[in-house]
Amino acid sequence: MSLLHWAVLSPFLFALIVPILYKLFRQIHTGWFVLILPILLFTYFSRFINLTKQGDIITERAAWIPSLGIHIDFYVDGLGLLFALLITGIGSLVVLYSVFYLSKEKEKLNQFYVFLLLFMGAMLGVVLSDNLIVLYSFWEFTSLSSFLLIGYWNERERSRYGAQKSLLITVLGGLSLLGGIILLSIMGNTFSIRELIAQTGELMDHSLFIPALLLVLLGAFTKSAQFPFHIWLPDAMEAPTPVSAYLHSATMVKAGIYLVARLSPVFAESGLWFWLVSITGLITLFWGSFSAIKQTDLKGILAFSTISQLGLIMSLLGLGAAALHYDSLGENIYLAATVAAVFHLINHATFKGSLFMVAGIIDHETGTRDIRKLGGLMQLMPITFTVAAIGAFSMAGLPPFNGFLSKEMFLASMVHVLELNIFNMETWGILFPVIAWVASVFTFIYSMIVVLKPFTGKLQLQLLDKKPHEAPVGMLISPVILASLVIIFGIFPNLLSSSIIEPAVASIQPSLAGPDFQVHIEFWHGFKPEFWMTVGIIAFGIILYKTFPRWQKIHQWMPERLSLNAFYDNGIRGLERSASSVMKFLMTGSIRMYLLSIFLFFILSLGFTLYWKDAFKLDTGNFAPIGLYELVLAAIIVISSIAILFARSRLTSIIILGAVGYTISLFFVLLRAPDLALTQLVIETISVSLFLLCFFHLPLMASRKEERMTFRLNNALISIGVGVIVTLIALSAHSNKLFDSISSYYLENAYKEAGGKNVVNVILVDFRGLDTMFEISVLSIAALGIFAMIKLRLTGGKDKS
Amino acid sequence: MKQNDLILQTVTKVAAFVILLFAVAIFLGGHYSPGGGFVGGLMTSAAIVLLLLAFDIKTVAGILPIDYKLMIGSGLLISSLTVAGGLFFGVPLMTHVYQYIDLPLLGHISLHTAVLFDLGVYLVVVGVTMTIIQTIGESE
Numbered sequence: 053m054s055l056l057h058w059a060v061l062s063p064f065l066f067a068l069i070v071p072i073l074y075k076l077f078r079q080i081h082t083g084w085f086v087l088i089l090p091i092l093l094f095t096y097f098s099r100f101i102n103l104t105k106q107g108d109i110i111t112e113r114a115a116w117i118p119s120l121g122i123h124i125d126f127y128v129d130g131l132g133l134l135f136a137l138l139i140t141g142i143g144s145l146v147v148l149y150s151v152f153y154l155s156k157e158k159e160k161l162n163q164f165y166v167f168l169l170l171f172m173g174a175m176l177g178v179v180l181s182d183n184l185i186v187l188y189s190f191w192e193f194t195s196l197s198s199f200l201l202i203g204y205w206n207e208r209e210r211s212r213y214g215a216q217k218s219l220l221i222t223v224l225g226g227l228s229l230l231g232g233i234i235l236l237s238i239m240g241n242t243f244s245i246r247e248l249i250a251q252t253g254e255l256m257d258h259s260l261f262i263p264a265l266l267l268v269l270l271g272a273f274t275k276s277a278q279f280p281f282h283i284w285l286p287d288a289m290e291a292p293t294p295v296s297a298y299l300h301s302a303t304m305v306k307a308g309i310y311l312v313a314r315l316s317p318v319f320a321e322s323g324l325w326f327w328l329v330s331i332t333g334l335i336t337l338f339w340g341s342f343s344a345i346k347q348t349d350l351k352g353i354l355a356f357s358t359i360s361q362l363g364l365i366m367s368l369l370g371l372g373a374a375a376l377h378y379d380s381l382g383e384n385i386y387l388a389a390t391v392a393a394v395f396h397l398i399n400h401a402t403f404k405g406s407l408f409m410v411a412g413i414i415d416h417e418t419g420t421r422d423i424r425k426l427g428g429l430m431q432l433m434p435i436t437f438t439v440a441a442i443g444a445f446s447m448a449g450l451p452p453f454n455g456f457l458s459k460e461m462f463l464a465s466m467v468h469v470l471e472l473n474i475f476n477m478e479t480w481g482i483l484f485p486v487i488a489w490v491a492s493v494f495t496f497i498y499s500m501i502v503v504l505k506p507f508t509g510k511l512q513l514q515l516l517d518k519k520p521h522e523a524p525v526g527m528l529i530s531p532v533i534l535a536s537l538v539i540i541f542g543i544f545p546n547l548l549s550s551s552i553i554e555p556a557v558a559s560i561q562p563s564l565a566g567p568d569f570q571v572h573i574e575f576w577h578g579f580k581p582e583f584w585m586t587v588g589i590i591a592f593g594i595i596l597y598k599t600f601p602r603w604q605k606i607h608q609w610m611p612e613r614l615s616l617n618a619f620y621d622n623g624i625r626g627l628e629r630s631a632s633s634v635m636k637f638l639m640t641g642s643i644r645m646y647l648l649s650i651f652l653f654f655i656l657s658l659g660f661t662l663y664w665k666d667a668f669k670l671d672t673g674n675f676a677p678i679g680l681y682e683l684v685l686a687a688i689i690v691i692s693s694i695a696i697l698f699a700r701s702r703l704t705s706i707i708i709l710g711a712v713g714y715t716i717s718l719f720f721v722l723l724r725a726p727d728l729a730l731t732q733l734v735i736e737t738i739s740v741s742l743f744l745l746c747f748f749h750l751p752l753m754a755s756r757k758e759e760r761m762t763f764r765l766n767n768a769l770i771s772i773g774v775g776v777i778v779t780l781i782a783l784s785a786h787s788n789k790l791f792d793s794i795s796s797y798y799l800e801n802a803y804k805e806a807g808g809k810n811v812v813n814v815i816l817v818d819f820r821g822l823d824t825m826f827e828i829s830v831l832s833i834a835a836l837g838i839f840a841m842i843k844l845r846l847t848g849g850k851d852k853s
Numbered sequence: 854m855k856q857n858d859l860i861l862q863t864v865t866k867v868a869a870f871v872i873l874l875f876a877v878a879i880f881l882g883g884h885y886s887p888g889g890g891f892v893g894g895l896m897t898s899a900a901i902v903l904l905l906l907a908f909d910i911k912t913v914a915g916i917l918p919i920d921y922k923l924m925i926g927s928g929l930l931i932s933s934l935t936v937a938g939g940l941f942f943g944v945p946l947m948t949h950v951y952q953y954i955d956l957p958l959l960g961h962i963s964l965h966t967a968v969l970f971d972l973g974v975y976l977v978v979v980g981v982t983m984t985i986i987q988t989i990g991e992s993e
Binding site for chain 1: 879883884885886887888889890891892895896898899902906922925926928929932933936940941942944945946947949951963965967970971973974977978980981982984985986988989990
C-alpha cells in the first residue's frame with residue numbers, strides 16, 4: 053500500500069465517516085468537510101505534473117489476487133494524471149457548489165456525499181488502474197454510484213426511471229467490456245494494460261482481436277453515451293445539478309473516452325478501430341447537436357450538447373488512430389487530431405461544468421428550467437449571465453475562448469482527412485468535414501439558445517415560481533472559476549501544452565510522440581480552411597437561429613414511436629410482461645406445485661444427464677466395511693422415515709424427522725467427524741424448534757383441519773424417483789475418482805500454514821475463507837429477506853399490518 | 854406461546870447458561886478442537902431458542918435486548934474487514950497471522966486473526982437464526 057493507493061482509497065474511507073460527521077455536526081453543512089478531500093487530492097496529484105512532464109511513469113503495486121495475476125497496480129502517466137486532475141479539480145468545485153445548492157435542512161446530505169465520494173473514488177480507480185480487472189471493478193462501481201446519484205431524489209418517478217435506464221445501459225456495456233478484457237487477457241496472457249501495449253503487433257493477428265475490439269468499444273460507447281446508446285444521458289439529468297455538472301462535464305461519461313484513449317495503442321492499428329470510433333463519434337456529434345435544438349429544458353439542451361461534444365472527442369480519437377498509418381505529412385497532422393481531442397476534453401470540462409452550474413443557479417433562483425418560461429434574466433442576474441455567455445460562446449467555438457481553439461483544431465483535422473489515402477478515405481472522406489461542419493452549425497445554434505433564451509427577451513414573472521435574483525456568492529464561486537479558466541486557456545492556450553497535453557498525447561500514441569514531440573497551439577493561425585469554416589458556422593448559425601421558428605417542425609418528421617427511447621421503453625415493458633407471465637405460470641401459491649416442479653425438474657435433468665453421459669459407475673472397491681453400529685443406525689433412519697408417512701399429526705412428523713437428523717449426526721460420530729456431528733446436532737435442534745414454531749402458526753393461517761393425505765401414485769413415483777436419483781449420484785460420485793483427494797493437502801498444511809489443529813475450522817476460516825465470507829453474506833441476505841417478507845407483508849398493494 | 858411450564862422454566866434458567874458458556878468455549882477453541890464460529894453461533898442460538906420456548910418472546914427480548922439485524926451487519930463488517938485487512942499490510946486478501954504468547958492463568962495460548970473472522974461468522978450465524986426465528990415467532 054503506497055501513498056497512491058491511499059489516495060485512490062481515501063474517498064471510500066472518507067465516505068465511511070461522512071454519516072458520522074452528518075450526525076455530529078448538524079448545524080454545519082456536511083459539504084464543508086467533504087470539500088477538504090478533493091482539494092487535498094488535487095494538490096497531491098498536481099505534484100506528479102513535473103514527473104509526467106519528463107515522461108516518467110509512476111507505478112505502485114499492491115497484491116490482490118496474485119495467484120490469478122490480479123494486482124492493484126496504479127500508475128500515473130500523462131493520460132491518467134489529466135483525468136485524475138479533472139476528477140479532483142472539478143470535484144472540488146462541484147462540492148463547493150453543492151454546499152450552497154443543497155439545503156442542509158431539507159436534503160439527505162449524508163447519502164448525497166457518500167454517493168459522491170464513492171463515485172469520485174471509483175473514477176480515480178478507473179483512470180489510474182493498470183490491471184484491467186481492477187479497472188473493470190472500478191468501472192462498474194462508477195455505474196453503481198452514478199445510479200445512486202441519479203436516483204438521489206428517489207421519491208420522484210422520473211429520477212428512478214433515469215437511474216434505472218442509465219444503470220441498465222451502462223452495465224450492459226460493462227459486461228461487454230468484461231468480455232473484451234477476458235479476450236484480451238487470453239490473447240496477451242496478462243491483465244496489465246502496459247504489458248498488452250508492449251505486444252501490440254502480435255495481438256493484431258490473433259483471431260480474437262476483432263471480437264475483443266468490438267466488445268471493448270461497446271463498453272466505451274455505452275459509457276460515453278455514443279449513438280445509439282446516448283438515450284440514457286438526457287434522463288440522467290434528473291440528478292441534482294451538482295451531480296450533472298460532475299458526471300457529465302468531467303467524469304462518468306468521459307470514462308468511455310478514457311478507455312478508448314487508453315487502449316488506443318493496443319487497437320488503433322486496426323482499420324476497424326479507425327472506422328468505428330470516428331464514424332460513431334461523428335454520428336453522435338451530429339445527432340446530439342441536432343436533437344439539442346428541440347429541447348425546452350435547459351439541462352436537456354446541455355445533456356444533448358454533452359452527447360454531441362463527446363462524439364466530437366471520440367471522432368478525434370478515431371482520426372488520431374490514422375496517424376499510425378500515415379505520418380509522412382511532416383507536421384504529423386493526425387497526431388494533431390489526438391492533441392485536439394485532449395485539448396477539447398479539458399475545455400469541455402471547463403465550459404460545460406460552468407454551464408451546468410448556471411443551469412442549476414437558474415433553476416434554484418427561478419424554480420424552472422423551461423426556456424419557454426424564462427427570459428430577461430440578464431438585468432437581474434448579471435454575474436450568472438456573464439458566466440453563461442462565456443461558457444456558451446466557448447461551446448459555440450467563438451474567439452477568444454478556449455472552445456474556439458479546440459473547435460478550430462477539430463475542423464482542421466476533419467479537413468486534413470481529405471488528404472488521407474488509406475481505408476478508402478479518398479471517396480468517403482468528404483463526409484467527415486461536411487458532417488463536422490453541419491454539426492458545428494447546430495452546436496452554434498443550441499449554444500445561443502442556452503445563453504440568449506433565459507437571459508434576453510421579456511421577463512415573465514407570472515410564469516416563474518420564485519421571484520428571481522442573483523445567486524448567493526458561494527454558489528457563484530465555482531462557475532466563475534471555471535469561466536475564468538475558459539478565458540485563460542483561450543488566451544494562453546500553451547499554458548497546459550507542455551505540462552498536461554503533451555504527456556497525455558504521448559500516453560495515447562506512445563509510438564509516435566517521440567522525445568522532441570511538442571504541442572504548440574496558436575491563437576491566431578492564419579486564413580486557413582478551418583477559419584473560413586468557422587466564419588461560415590457563425591453566419592449560417594445566426595441566420596438559422598433567427599429563422600428557428602420556421603424550420604422547427606423538422607424535428608416532427610421523425611415519429612415518436614420510432615425513436616430509440618420508444619424502443620427502449622417497449623423493450624423494458626416487454627421484458628416485464630414476459631417475466632410476469634412466467635411468474636404467474638410458476639408462482640401459483642401452492643407449495644405442493646412448487647415442490648412438484650422442483651422435484652420433477654430434478655429427476656428429469658439429473659436422470660437424463662446420468663443416462664446421456666453414461667455417468668453411472670459402481671466401484672465397490674473403495675467401500676468401507678460396514679459394521680454393526682452402521683447397520684443399526686441405518687435401520688433406525690429407514691424405520692423413522694417410514695414412520696413419518698404414518699404419523700397422525702404434524703408435530704409427530706416433525707419429531708420423527710428430527711430423529712432422522714440426530715441419527716445422521718451419530719453417523720458422523722462413528723466416522724470420527726466430531727465437527728460435523730456437532731454442527732448437525734445443533735442444526736437439527738434449531739430446525740426442529742423452528743418447524744415447531746412455524747407449524748404452530750399453520751392452522752391459524754390455513755384455518756382448516758389437518759387432512760390426511762391419501763395415497764397418490766404420482767407422489768409416490770416422484771418421491772421414489774428422487775430417492776433413486778440421489779442414491780445413484782452418491783454411488784457414482786464415490787466411484788468416479790477423477791482427481792486425487794485434496795484432503796491430504798489440508799491435513800498436512802493446516803498446522804504448518806495456518807497454525808490450527810482443527811482442519812475443518814482451518815478450511816472454513818483460512819484456506820477457503822472467502823467461501824465462508826460469501827456464505828455468511830448469503831445467510832444474511834436470506835435472513836433479511838425472511839424478515840422483510842414477514843414484517844412487510846403486502847396484500848393487494850395495501851400494507852396489512 | 855402462552856404456556857406456563859414451571860419445570861421447563863426452572864431447568865432452562867440453569868441450562869441456558871451452561872449452553873451459552875459451552876458455546877463460547879467451543880467458539881474460542883475452534884481452531885484446535887471441534888468447534889468454531891459456525892457451531893458456536895448455532896449453539897448460542899440454541900440456548901436462546903430454549904429460552905424462547907420456556908418463556909415467551911417478550912420476556913426474552915427483555916432479558917436480551919438485542920437487535921439481531923444489527924448483529925448480522927456487525928458480523929459481516931468484522932469479517933469483511935478481516936478479509937480486507939491484508940491489503941493494508943501489503944499482503945494478499947485473507948492472509949491470517951498468528952502468534953503464540955504466554956499469559957498468566959491461561960498459559961501458553963495463541964492469538965490468531967482467524968478468530969476475528971470467526972467472530973464475524975459467529976455474529977452472523979446468531980443474528981441470522983435469531984432474526985428468522987424471532988420474525989416467524991412474532992408474526993400473528
